[in-house]
Amino acid sequence: xxxxxxxxxAVPEISGVPAAEWDACANPKGDPDSLENLxxxxxxxxxxxxRTISKPGYNPFVSHAFFAAAEASNSACPRTGWGPRHLxxxxxxxxxxxxxxxxxxxxxxxxxxxRGWAEAYHRAGGSYYPKLxxxxxxxxxxxxxxxxxxxxxxxLIGAALARGLRALCNATEASSVHVTFAREEEAKLLGxxxxxxxxxxxxxxxxxxxxxxxxxxxxxxxxxxxxxKRERREAVAAGITIHHLTGPDITEDAWDAxxxxxxxxxxxxxxxxxxxxxxxxxxxxxxxRDVLLVMAKRNGRWIAGxxxxxxxxxxxxxxxxxxxHHPFLHFEVCYYQAIDFAIQxxxxxxxxxxxxxxxxxxxxxxxxxxxxxxxxxxxxxxxxADYLKRERAYVEEVGRELTxxxxxxxxxxxxx
Numbered sequence: 001x002x003x004x005x006x007x008x009x010a011v012p013e014i015s016g017v018p019a020a021e022w023d024a025c026a027n028p029k030g031d032p033d034s035l036e037n038l039x040x041x042x043x044x045x046x047x048x049x050x051r052t053i054s055k056p057g058y059n060p061f062v063s064h065a066f067f068a069a070a071e072a073s074n075s076a077c078p079r080t081g082w083g084p085r086h087l088x089x090x091x092x093x094x095x096x097x098x099x100x101x102x103x104x105x106x107x108x109x110x111x112x113x114x115r116g117w118a119e120a121y122h123r124a125g126g127s128y129y130p131k132l133x134x135x136x137x138x139x140x141x142x143x144x145x146x147x148x149x150x151x152x153x154x155x156l157i158g159a160a161l162a163r164g165l166r167a168l169c170n171a172t173e174a175s176s177v178h179v180t181f182a183r184e185e186e187a188k189l190l191g192x193x194x195x196x197x198x199x200x201x202x203x204x205x206x207x208x209x210x211x212x213x214x215x216x217x218x219x220x221x222x223x224x225x226x227x228x229k230r231e232r233r234e235a236v237a238a239g240i241t242i243h244h245l246t247g248p249d250i251t252e253d254a255w256d257a258x259x260x261x262x263x264x265x266x267x268x269x270x271x272x273x274x275x276x277x278x279x280x281x282x283x284x285x286x287x288x289r290d291v292l293l294v295m296a297k298r299n300g301r302w303i304a305g306x307x308x309x310x311x312x313x314x315x316x317x318x319x320x321x322x323x324x325h326h327p328f329l330h331f332e333v334c335y336y337q338a339i340d341f342a343i344q345x346x347x348x349x350x351x352x353x354x355x356x357x358x359x360x361x362x363x364x365x366x367x368x369x370x371x372x373x374x375x376x377x378x379x380x381x382x383x384x385a386d387y388l389k390r391e392r393a394y395v396e397e398v399g400r401e402l403t404x405x406x407x408x409x410x411x412x413x414x415x416x
Contacts, residue, residue, distance in 0.1 A: 005092065006157070008164040010085045010101070010171075014071050014353040017088065019064040021095040025147040026062040057312035060290040061136040067100060069282035075275045076137040085132065085172065089157055096149045097157040099165065100366050103172055104133045109142035109274050111354045112180040112200065112371050121380050128155065132169055135177040140202070140275040141309075141316045142369055145182040146189075149213040166374055177374040187370040190366065195372035196381065198388050199395045201402075203357070203364035203366075205339055205350040213340050224361055224407035230334070235332035238298060242337060245278040245293040255280045257302035258293060261321025275319075278351070279377040294337045296322075296329060306334045308341075314349040315342045335362045357402065365406050366399040 011017055060066060069077075076082035082102045089097035107115050110133060118128035134145050148157045171176045179190055184372040191197050197341055210216045217225045236242065259277050266273030283291060292315070304322035308315050320334050338350045352364050360366075375381035 003068075006096075006310070007090045008159045008160065008167070009088050009090070009280065010168055011088055013084050014064065014067040015027070017064070017086065017095070018097065019068070022067075022098055022147075025095065025098045025149045026064070026144070027058060027150075035145060040392070043333050046377075053270075057314075059141075059311050059314075060287060060309040061139050061141050061316070062143055062147060063287065063290075063396065065134070065286040066283065067287065069279050070137050070275075073276045073279035075279045075283055076102065081108065082133075082137055083130075085168060087161060087168060088112070089160055089164065091152065091157075094149075096152045096275055096281060097161050098147045099134055099145060099161050100136065100147075101168070102133045102135075103130050103174065109138040110135060110180060112178070112198070114178065114373075117130075117380070117384055120383070121377070124380070126175065126377060126380065128175045128258065130174050132165065132172065132174045132177040134165065134177065135181060139318065140181060141318075141351055142181045142183065144186065144204075145179050146186050155189075156218055158189050159193070161197070162190050165190075166194065169376060170373060171334045175181075175380075178371065180371040182370050182372060184368075184370045187372045190372035190374075193374075195374045196385050196388055197392070198371045198373060199392050200369045200371070201366045201395055201399050202354060202369055203352055203359035204367040205335075205364045207342055207348045207351065209348075210214040210343050213343060216339060216343065219409060220363065221409045224363075228362065231328040231331055232336055235326065235328040240298045240303070240326065240329065241294050242332065243297060244337070244341065245295060247289045250284055250288050250291060250293055252281065252284070254293060254295065255284055258271070258295070258305045258307065258321070261302075261305050261323060262319050263321070264323055265321035266319070286366045292341060294333050294341075296333055298324065304329055304333055308338060310345070310347075313347055314351060315345075315347050317352045318351060329409075331362060335359065335364065339363065359408055360402055360405065363407060366402045368395065368399060 070076040071084060074080070077126055081104055083104070085101045085103045087099040087101050088095055106129065107113070107118060121128045136143070146158050146161045148154050165177045179187070179195065196207050208219065217228060222230070259280055262275065263273055290310050292308040292310055294306045295302050296309065303324040306320040307318050309318065315338055317334055317338050320330060322329065335352060338352070342350050373384070375384055
């Protein structure tokens, strides 16, 4: 297959790509191959470069429905600084690869922070914006970013998409391309095409074959096990009940309540929440079975909640909010209920979103995240490359230290 057979184009909205075509590349849950017989991750060759892009399991955030909801609800649109420029690769007229991409006029809603780069470039007389952002808007969740259809040469199409992103950067007169929360092998492939490598960390919970929440508690040292039991008791001590809503159980009334929580907490935390009320109705219509709302009720009314998205092997925790504040309720609704649900469903991972070393004591361990950055200006690229080299070493060392400080039993004496 010659690379000349591949054509590339950018589309200005997700509605310009048929849902079935997009999802055939994104490996949706409806595709049986996306949930079983998955390719294993490729092993690095002698030189350390990754030679293939493996097929991921189902990730709800890269589905057509999620992007469509973000754009149709005016959450991610040119007016909010997220102008769609989705990159499409076609082979003999068929869509074989897509990259979710936005032309951005700011660095908000990304969770991989480059404002320091923008300020430095501005001081040097450059213009950092617009830039291209390859990500899921407002969503710090790991997942595939180079979405490739089954049955094609994944390495070949991946390389074509990498080159296409650089060409799109030039065509849009953007300063840079940022591929964030990518899979490690994708970041390495992009590195072979001139993208700088960046690492960071989140805190993820991993299912070590637990059958019950008590099994998980049994893996912790005595001090942390007792602390979690106490937190769970006190979280619901004021007559609070916890409810799991998914599928048809998520009514518009439930969305109304959750949106109130989201706006109240988001306004205090971020100044301006990103997602509109319409966004939640749209995902409720198109992907409610991929959503888990953990809701807290007291005296007959909803008082707090957290939204999660369900993948083939991962529960992705996203937004939380509350209109009443009770000790440890945040930990119960966001972290412990997510672990309990993952154990019941046989899910292997809970991703608890961005930042938060407080998650460590609750069984969430540091996990390296990966991004790749193409910087058009050679001088800025050299400066950022030097910075990233030092940052990667720091992230690696901090990850080791935090893992060592984790709450899990190391010896029998930990139960003393």
